[in-house]
Amino acid sequence: MPSVDKHYSQSLQLDEILKRLNEAYPDGPNVYQLAPIDQLHIGGIKASEKLAKRLSEFKASKVLDIGSGLGGLLRVCSQQHQAIYVSLDITHELSCINQQLNKLSKTNCPSMVVTGNGQQLPFPDQSFDLIIMQHSLLNMPDKRAVLNECKRILSPDGHLILHEVLTGKNSDEMLFPVPWASTSDLSHLISSAEIRALISSVSMKIQSMQDWSAEALSWRARQTSKQQTLHAPVVTPGMILGSDFALMGKNVQSNLENRAIEIVEVVIS
Numbered sequence: 001m002p003s004v005d006k007h008y009s010q011s012l013q014l015d016e017i018l019k020r021l022n023e024a025y026p027d028g029p030n031v032y033q034l035a036p037i038d039q040l041h042i043g044g045i046k047a048s049e050k051l052a053k054r055l056s057e058f059k060a061s062k063v064l065d066i067g068s069g070l071g072g073l074l075r076v077c078s079q080q081h082q083a084i085y086v087s088l089d090i091t092h093e094l095s096c097i098n099q100q101l102n103k104l105s106k107t108n109c110p111s112m113v114v115t116g117n118g119q120q121l122p123f124p125d126q127s128f129d130l131i132i133m134q135h136s137l138l139n140m141p142d143k144r145a146v147l148n149e150c151k152r153i154l155s156p157d158g159h160l161i162l163h164e165v166l167t168g169k170n171s172d173e174m175l176f177p178v179p180w181a182s183t184s185d186l187s188h189l190i191s192s193a194e195i196r197a198l199i200s201s202v203s204m205k206i207q208s209m210q211d212w213s214a215e216a217l218s219w220r221a222r223q224t225s226k227q228q229t230l231h232a233p234v235v236t237p238g239m240i241l242g243s244d245f246a247l248m249g250k251n252v253q254s255n256l257e258n259r260a261i262e263i264v265e266v267v268i269s
């Protein structure tokens with residue numbers, strides 16, 4: 001069985017990515033120019049901009065992104081809201097690119113990048129007032145450990161926000177590969193009933209749960225038609241996820257259409 005970090009690092013073209021970005025954007029790329037590689041979730045940069053609004057609503061001052069990938073979410077957040085930002089990811093190679101992209105894009109908020117495991121967080125109790133997980137719980141088998149760890153490191157009035165993929169009502173129709181897993185071994189999706197039960201079992205509370213599936217499907221359909229009609233952008237998702245990326249995108253679209261998956265935003269306190 002492939003490990004999660006191998007899944008995300010085996011096709012990475014780090015040197016080529018940096019070369020192309022430096023050539024095309026001598027003054028540093030902006031968040032939209034980075035989006036094809038650093039927004040590795042369904043919904044793209046628009047979804048990250050919606051999440052960034054939450055940070056301002058909650059007046060967050062110390063923010064942790066667990067499973068940050070290349071760090072696109074926090075670069076978007078740092079443009080909208082001043083805070084201390086920490087990215088954590090289990091795939092060291094992605095944390096390294098994240099750091100390089102922070103330097104290139106000259107982000108103006110204090111930001112730190114850590115390689116670590118969301119199921120065993122390397123932070124003291126009550127060290128953040130906001131935690132976000134964007135399409136990363138889906139790779140973690142021990143979700144109870146993740147939630148307990150989030151509860152431990154959140155301040156008493158802090159919030160956890162999930163932007164995640166759940167199983168839909170036709171989960172037996174799920175097609176692979178998808179961007180987070182080549183086969184079912186690495187995909188750890190649960191249903192909305194299961195996530196509700198889990199959250200309550202660790203004595204946390206759901207403040208709101210919104211279904212973002214319809215928006216996600218329109219976004220995915222737009223990506224498919226862009227891939228067919230436009231010139232390739234300077235950097236492409238295939239430079240992170242490899243030559244299967246087109247098939248992964250197609251499968252995400254079918255999985256959403258067939259209700260094998262659904263996309264939610266959950267705000268938890």
Ligand SMILES: C[S@@+](CC[C@H](N)C(=O)[O-])C[C@H]1O[C@@H](n2cnc3c(N)ncnc32)[C@H](O)[C@@H]1O
Nearest residue numbers: 039040041067068069089090091117118136139
């Ligand atoms: C689908 S990617 C999403 C990346 C990023 N959140 C985004 O939306 O662009 C899932 C990320 O979760 C990370 N991940 C998976 N399991 C993890 C774990 N146990 N602890 C920390 N990160 C993990 C992977 O390395 C990968 O970067």
